[in-house]
Amino acid sequence: MPDLKTEEMVVQMGPQHPATHGVLRLEITTDGEIVRKINPHIGYLHRCFEKHCEELNYHQIIPFVDRCDYLAAMNNEHGYVMAVEKLLDIEIPERVEYIRVIMSELNRIASHLVALGTYGLDIGAITPFLFTFRDREKILDLFEMTSGARLLYNYIWIGGVAFDLPNGFVEKCFEFIDYFLPKLKEYDDLLSYNKIFIKRTAEVAIIPPAVAIEWGITGPNLRASGVDWDLRRDEPYSIYDKFEWDVIVADGRVGVLGDSWSRYYVRVLEMEQSASIVKQALEGLPSDENVKSAVPKKVRPKEGSVFFRSENPRGELGYYIISDGSDIPYRLKMRSPAFCNLSAISDVGEGLLISDLVSLLGSIDIVLGEIDR
Amino acid sequence: MGIIENKFRDNVIITSADKFMNWARLSSLWPITFGIACCAIEMMATAASRYDQDRLGIIPRPSPRQADLMIVAGTVTFKMASRIKRLYEQMPEPKYVIAMGCCATSGGPYWQHGYHVMKGVDQVIPVDVYVPGCPPRPESLLEGFIKLQDKIRRESIATTQAA
Amino acid sequence: MRAYFIDIFSGVGSVLVGMRVTFSHLFTRSVTEQYPREKIEMFDRSRNRLHVDIEDCIGCYLCDKACPVDCIHIDTIKARPGEDLGLTEKYEKKKTFVFPKFDIDMAECCYCGLCVFPCPTECIYWISDYEFAEYDRSNLNYHFGNVTPEDARVRYEEAEKLKIQKDKEIAAKKAAAGTEIPSQPKDDSTESAE
Amino acid sequence: MESSEVFKLIESKYPDALKSIDLEGIEQSVTIDVNSIADVCNYLKTESELQFTSLMCLSGVDYEDKMEVVYHLHSLLHDHRVTLKVELSRDNPKLPSVSGVWKAANWHEREAYDMYGIVFDDHPDLRRILLPDDWEGFPLRKDYVVAEKYRGWTIRKIKEGFE
Numbered sequence: 001m002p003d004l005k006t007e008e009m010v011v012q013m014g015p016q017h018p019a020t021h022g023v024l025r026l027e028i029t030t031d032g033e034i035v036r037k038i039n040p041h042i043g044y045l046h047r048c049f050e051k052h053c054e055e056l057n058y059h060q061i062i063p064f065v066d067r068c069d070y071l072a073a074m075n076n077e078h079g080y081v082m083a084v085e086k087l088l089d090i091e092i093p094e095r096v097e098y099i100r101v102i103m104s105e106l107n108r109i110a111s112h113l114v115a116l117g118t119y120g121l122d123i124g125a126i127t128p129f130l131f132t133f134r135d136r137e138k139i140l141d142l143f144e145m146t147s148g149a150r151l152l153y154n155y156i157w158i159g160g161v162a163f164d165l166p167n168g169f170v171e172k173c174f175e176f177i178d179y180f181l182p183k184l185k186e187y188d189d190l191l192s193y194n195k196i197f198i199k200r201t202a203e204v205a206i207i208p209p210a211v212a213i214e215w216g217i218t219g220p221n222l223r224a225s226g227v228d229w230d231l232r233r234d235e236p237y238s239i240y241d242k243f244e245w246d247v248i249v250a251d252g253r254v255g256v257l258g259d260s261w262s263r264y265y266v267r268v269l270e271m272e273q274s275a276s277i278v279k280q281a282l283e284g285l286p287s288d289e290n291v292k293s294a295v296p297k298k299v300r301p302k303e304g305s306v307f308f309r310s311e312n313p314r315g316e317l318g319y320y321i322i323s324d325g326s327d328i329p330y331r332l333k334m335r336s337p338a339f340c341n342l343s344a345i346s347d348v349g350e351g352l353l354i355s356d357l358v359s360l361l362g363s364i365d366i367v368l369g370e371i372d373r
Numbered sequence: 374m375g376i377i378e379n380k381f382r383d384n385v386i387i388t389s390a391d392k393f394m395n396w397a398r399l400s401s402l403w404p405i406t407f408g409i410a411c412c413a414i415e416m417m418a419t420a421a422s423r424y425d426q427d428r429l430g431i432i433p434r435p436s437p438r439q440a441d442l443m444i445v446a447g448t449v450t451f452k453m454a455s456r457i458k459r460l461y462e463q464m465p466e467p468k469y470v471i472a473m474g475c476c477a478t479s480g481g482p483y484w485q486h487g488y489h490v491m492k493g494v495d496q497v498i499p500v501d502v503y504v505p506g507c508p509p510r511p512e513s514l515l516e517g518f519i520k521l522q523d524k525i526r527r528e529s530i531a532t533t534q535a536a
Numbered sequence: 537m538r539a540y541f542i543d544i545f546s547g548v549g550s551v552l553v554g555m556r557v558t559f560s561h562l563f564t565r566s567v568t569e570q571y572p573r574e575k576i577e578m579f580d581r582s583r584n585r586l587h588v589d590i591e592d593c594i595g596c597y598l599c600d601k602a603c604p605v606d607c608i609h610i611d612t613i614k615a616r617p618g619e620d621l622g623l624t625e626k627y628e629k630k631k632t633f634v635f636p637k638f639d640i641d642m643a644e645c646c647y648c649g650l651c652v653f654p655c656p657t658e659c660i661y662w663i664s665d666y667e668f669a670e671y672d673r674s675n676l677n678y679h680f681g682n683v684t685p686e687d688a689r690v691r692y693e694e695a696e697k698l699k700i701q702k703d704k705e706i707a708a709k710k711a712a713a714g715t716e717i718p719s720q721p722k723d724d725s726t727e728s729a730e
Numbered sequence: 731m732e733s734s735e736v737f738k739l740i741e742s743k744y745p746d747a748l749k750s751i752d753l754e755g756i757e758q759s760v761t762i763d764v765n766s767i768a769d770v771c772n773y774l775k776t777e778s779e780l781q782f783t784s785l786m787c788l789s790g791v792d793y794e795d796k797m798e799v800v801y802h803l804h805s806l807l808h809d810h811r812v813t814l815k816v817e818l819s820r821d822n823p824k825l826p827s828v829s830g831v832w833k834a835a836n837w838h839e840r841e842a843y844d845m846y847g848i849v850f851d852d853h854p855d856l857r858r859i860l861l862p863d864d865w866e867g868f869p870l871r872k873d874y875v876v877a878e879k880y881r882g883w884t885i886r887k888i889k890e891g892f893e
Contacts, residue, residue: 015453022410022413043452043860045447046861047483050845051487059602062648067482070414070508071414114414114417117421127554130422134422137567144582148649148662149583151411151508152411154648162649163581189553190558193550195551214832214833216784216786229806305757307786307813318787318802320787340834340837423568424568428570451880475642475644475645479641481644482604489869493673502669502671503671504669505643505669507646507647510584512576512666515572516666516667
């Protein structure tokens with residue numbers, strides 16, 4: 001019945017919806033089952049991060065930076081402190097750099113584990129969620145052992161880290177990597193190559209590379225579209241150029257390039273690379289250095305501005321800091337990756353089925369904390 | 374229980390019924406999965422394998438109509454506040470609220486400069502238990518559940534409950 | 537038609553593969569912590585609740601200044617001259633402050649730990665108590681002050697009186713000495729509270 | 731390509747549009763005239779030597795005497811970056827939108843409008859993005875005063891017994 005006309009209907013998805021990650025509201029104009037227009041409403045978690053930055057000094061901002069992207073707090077801190085260090089122009093002990101890389105990569109694994117688990121939940125698979133959170137707890141234990149907190153660490157400081165690694169951390173971390181790598185196979189068996197999962201995700205919500213670049217999509221989502229770009233390799237910061245690892249670019253082994261399955265699977269493979277970086281960093285960890293030797297008592301950068309990007313689990317995290325010479329930033333703008341990734345949804349989501357929209361939304365792995373800031 | 378409220382003293386029927394009702398209520402607290410911010414991740418961790426809140430009969434429900442407990446897990450902003458109120462109103466009686474984390478309790482770290490953050494969710498809906506922490510450990514949340522169960526255990530169908 | 541059956545078979549097959557994984561977990565150790573009955577041991581660095589040993593506090597306000605969310609509220613009064621406040625935990629003579637108010641609002645704290653680092657006497661620290669959910673929000677405001685409000689009022693009045701007296705003395709001395717500026721009397725107790 | 735070379739190219743193509751070049755400090759930037767920013771951006775994107783395909787960041791800044799919009803551009807193909815600035819008057823901050831050049835600018839510009847009240851001409855959908863529609867004022871302006879109440883809820887927290 002090709003000439004059957006249905007009336008357009010507006011469906012509200014969210015702000016409290018089981019399949020939206022956090023408090024996102026999508027105003028969907030539907031034609032039958034097909035999405036004609038998406039109007040995303042964000043800001044339900046706007047916590048005035050940039051205002052706080054104009055009121056607090058550089059050290060005190062770190063707890064708030066954590067709370068922006070709460071799934072990858074270490075990566076956020078890492079980006080922020082590197083931006084401030086660039087502004088201050090200070091040298092960091094090598095051990096600190098190693099510790100930071102270990103923490104960032106562990107947190108990348110933890111963040112991707114949440115992405116995997118909740119994506120399974122969105123699609124309708126509950127079991128992978130239990131598996132990924134089980135393994136994530138082991139990383140959180142490592143974090144708690146080092147920094148004292150499970151989720152929001154305030155661990156990476158300007159010029160150093162808050163604590164040196166505790167006794168037994170290195171062994172425990174090696175133990176974790178050895179435990180974790182075989183688990184990836186488990187996720188593959190459970191979810192990645194499950195036929196139902198593939199039917200729900202492969203060839204669904206394809207983002208072509210040109211569209212991805214146009215909308216400023218970055219990180220795993222960009223690499224899933226087949227663009228070979230990773231800041232850790234292409235604009236090496238910290239000590240990432242010392243390690244051997246591969247940038248994961250989707251190859252379309254199931255479905256096509258840029259579909260939901262590719263976005264999902266890039267994360268699975270990235271965890272393996274992160275684990276390999278952690279392993280190399282642990283092996284090369286320099287000993288006997290004071291991790292706090294370069295921490296400045298008072299951070300007072302010269303007048304000027306800096307824009308610094310780093311690779312967050314969700315994409316390119318940029319900090320634009322303007323200093324007026326005082327110990328409080330004049331302006332701090334955060335270019336949050338998920339903000340740009342989500343903005344493409346109104347373009348990409350058009351013409352999808354409503355159920356496929358959920359598949360798209362879960363696969364771009366948004367964190368509302370950093371979208372709304 | 375509007376009919377019998379405040380009409381009877383404690384007697385054997387009332388207290389037995391109380392015991393039964395409270396037992397039923399406290400051992401199947403179904404929370405609506407109301408994750409807003411960072412605390413939501415810890416709430417998910419509480420539901421996941423290591424802490425497994427199902428042991429206490431707490432099974433997350435996706436709809437407010439099926440829920441009798443709301444865990445406000447995260448920062449409540451002004452834009453969100455009216456939605457919270459609406460979700461709370463959609464829940465069937467008896468309903469309970471746990472304010473999880475500092476943000477929901479009193480605005481948390483955002484109390485001073487957060488122009489868009491509500492300073493405590495109790496401005497919108499009544500709260501039964503405040504769980505501190507930023508975010509609280511899963512154990513803290515479980516302890517909050519146990520405190521709430523204690524509170525339910527003390528309720529009586531024959532007396533009006535303080536809102 | 538053929539593809540249809542292949543789909544079905546591969547679907548069932550992949551589900552079985554997944555089930556094998558879940559089934560194999562029947563024979564592994566459970567990871568669940570039976571929380572109320574058994575509790576995990578906290579790490580040394582775990583940040584769960586702030587505690588203050590008020591006996592050791594010297595009233596330097598460093599934690600207050602370091603706090604990004606202003607959840608520490610301190611008020612100090614100088615002790616009376618010659619008042620014995622006992623000994624600190626390290627068996628040293630106590631400093632000359634009393635604290636009518638040393639409040640930490642754990643409902644506003646962001647558990648970042650920035651207050652712990654600058655403390656010169658290490659009197660503010662984390663304890664591993666994470667079970668402090670409350671029915672009433674005001675109970676989350678922890679008071680560590682060591683003077684009752686009544687006592688504090690008396691002390692404030694005394695300090696005020698001393699200040700007025702001292703001002704008078706200075707004025708009198710100034711008047712007596714003419715243009716000559718007298719040296720300040722070195723008496724800590726006459727200074728007013730911060 | 732270095733930033734200074736990009737600046738030279740802009741200067742040769744749009745001699746009138748270039749107001750000043752800042753080569754000092756960590757970040758080199760160029761200030762563009764308000765009216766020609768969209769043309770310059772279009773040129774930067776389409777010119778085969780430059781190909782600034784992605785807009786990394788667009789931020790509004792409020793200096794107390796003027797407003798500024800800062801563009802951070804990056805080219806995935808050539809791997810070079812450039813910073814553009816546009817100065818605006820504080821009373822009537824208005825400039826052409828670049829959302830026709832990069833779609834990514836859409837939300838960034840809405841955010842700048844939301845926080846600073848900067849109006850982008852020809853923007854397809856210039857509404858508030860983070861704050862509710864009925865919010866008053868632009869919170870990141872330096873002279874913003876937080877209101878007492880929003881829809882009857884208190885914004886500022888008054889502490890008991892603490893001044």
